[in-house]
Amino acid sequence: MELSGSEIIMQFLKDEGVEYLFGYPGGAVLHIYDALQKQDDVKHILVRHEQGATHAADGYARATGKPGVCLVTSGPGVTNAVTGIATAFMDSIPLIVITGQVPSHAIGSDAFQEVDAVGITRPCVKHNFLVKDLYKLAETLKKAFYVATTGRPGPVVIDIPKDITAPHIKIPYLYPKQISMRSYNPNLKGHPKQIRRAVDLLLSAKRPMIYSGGGVIIDEAADELRQFVRHLGYPITQTLMGLGAFPGTDPQFIGMLGMHGTYESNMAMHDCDVLIAIGARFDDRITGVVSKFCPYAQVIHIDIDPASISKTIKVDIPIVGGVKQVLTEMLKILGNSSRSPDKAALDNWWNKIKSWQDQNSYAYEKKDKVIQPQAAVEELYKVTKGDAYITSDVGQHQMYAAQFYHFDKPRRWINSGGLGTMGFGLPAAMGVKLAFPKKDVACITGEGSIQMCIQELSTCLQYDIPIKIINLNNRYLGMVRQWQEFFYEKRYSHVYMDSLPDFVKLAEAYGHVGIKVEDPNDLHDAMEQAFAMKDRTVFLDIITDREANVYPMISSGKAHNEMDLSPLQQKIQASLKAKGEIA
Secondary structure, three states, X not given: OEEEHHHHHHHHHHHOOOOEEEEOXXXXXXXXXXXXXXXXXXXXXXXXXXXXXXXXXXXXXXXXOOOEEEEEOOOHHHHHHHHHHHHHHHOOOOEEEEEEEOOHHHOOOOOOOOOOHHHHHHHHOOEEEEOOOHHHHHHHHHHHHHHHHOOOXXXXXXXXXXXXXXXXXXXXXXXXXXXXXXXXXXXXXXXXHHHHHHHHHHHOOOOEEEEEOHHHHHOOOHHHHHHHHHHHOOOEEEOOOOOOOOOOOOOOEEEEOOOOOOHHHHHHHHHOOEEEEEOOOOOHHHHOOHHHOOOOOEEEEEEOXXXXXXXXXXOOEEEEOOHHHHHHHHHHHHHHOOOOOOHHHHHHHHHHHHHXXXXXXXXXXXXXXXXXXXXXHHHHHHHHOOOOEEEEOOOHHHHHHHHHOOOOOOOOEEOOOOOOOOOOHHHXXXXXXXXXXXXXXXXXXXOOHHHHOOOHHHHHHHOOOOOEEEEEEOOEOHHHHHHXXXXXXOOOOOOEOOOOOXXXXXHHHOOOEEEEEOOHHHHHHHHHHHHHOOOOOEEEEEEEOOOOXXXXXXXXXXXXXXXXXXXXXXXXXXXXXXXXXXX
16 A cells, blocks of 8 residues: 555554554644544544653553653654653663654754754664655664664654655555664573573572562563572562562562662672672662672673673673573573572571561651651552552652552552653653553652643543542652751752642642642541542642651662661661660
């Protein structure tokens, strides 16, 4: 069949199985939007800002494992999308961003709404394309999807000049089922010798640690990870991005590690003698000061991206390959091996870890008349029975969500880890809810973050996307205030939110339900009420303790065994020391 460029785009998206297209129209993409209007297979979601389009597509991708797709116009459409593109890039999320461009003959002339989309996005994409030939449009689209979804996934931008989509120029179209790229061939199969070396080292460990990250979830390797951990009987810790790949309620999971991880996970990381990192990249929130990271450990690192191995932490046994494939090979070797872990040494190691767990590093003070943010997340976990999809924005509330909502399944925890993007939570929740309309989807946010993309409440109404917003409202930019308290002698520079809207009225103005909660005794009923309204978006404005801080905390320049504990945690530690239960 013969199709125009705009019709090729729509037919290709249909053939590729794209369900939703998140976007915002403008002059450079009007031909595409005209073709979009003439079909019903690909559903378009009109967001209220291009950043919302990228975050919604990103949330859809994280929850489903499928690529998220969005469409924006040239100029400010592209630049508004950059934050969302960078967010996906930092967290290795497959995202396809189709951007309109001025006509080919006008490129470089500073035409109306012209920007160098390829140049602007180059540092924050896995790859990008400028389509110069209509006959290569379908092939380019196929390459974009292939690059975005294979190897280490990431966002791909396809910049399309308006003349390429002109309706009066038609060419034959045939869906390219397969694609070959000579310069791009990701390696999935780990080296057999390195895998065997790694297993031998693991079985010789006296104080082993398993450290897994988002790569396990991306490669759909949660089942293999669980078999691996249970076969060995070793403790496992997970990154912020890896939560849910191994059940958060399992006794072998000793909590998230890093800057706001558990005392036991960080202490175990510091003292371990063999560390296996699985689909994790040793980012700075995890390592603390690099020179003090895991000083006694031999390190095994499994990652699909060779550039990530020994980039930050020098490793002893590198394995380049897909997590799922490598873990499968390791399980085969373990299953056929006559060797087993040193039981006596492992028992001693678990006893040591239990002594750290007894210090209850997430303990917090409870007050009669003030809602603690931790309590709000705990109540959310109880009401949803731990089975909701949870998105978050960035700040203290993000850390409370990671600490107190126990994820037992992968792809249930949707947050901006690497870039730390405020405004991510609400549009991401929309993408998740569209993917799973019968599931509970909650966005945990703060009064600062929610205002960055709050206009997407309008999108929720238009497309009937009934999510629940859990606003932990402390009237501060909480994490910034915490740092200013700790490191700037309480000079609270520009963090106090003294002109906040009435969020209940604002939610109602957008056509939704607003509920304000100020008394701890009302928290449970309000949460139950919100989730009972299955067909309504509900904004829970929960007024929380203004001075609550996230603990434990590893300050800049400190090692894993140099955590700052809360006053309550310090009391627990002192009591255990006095009883002689810890050294």
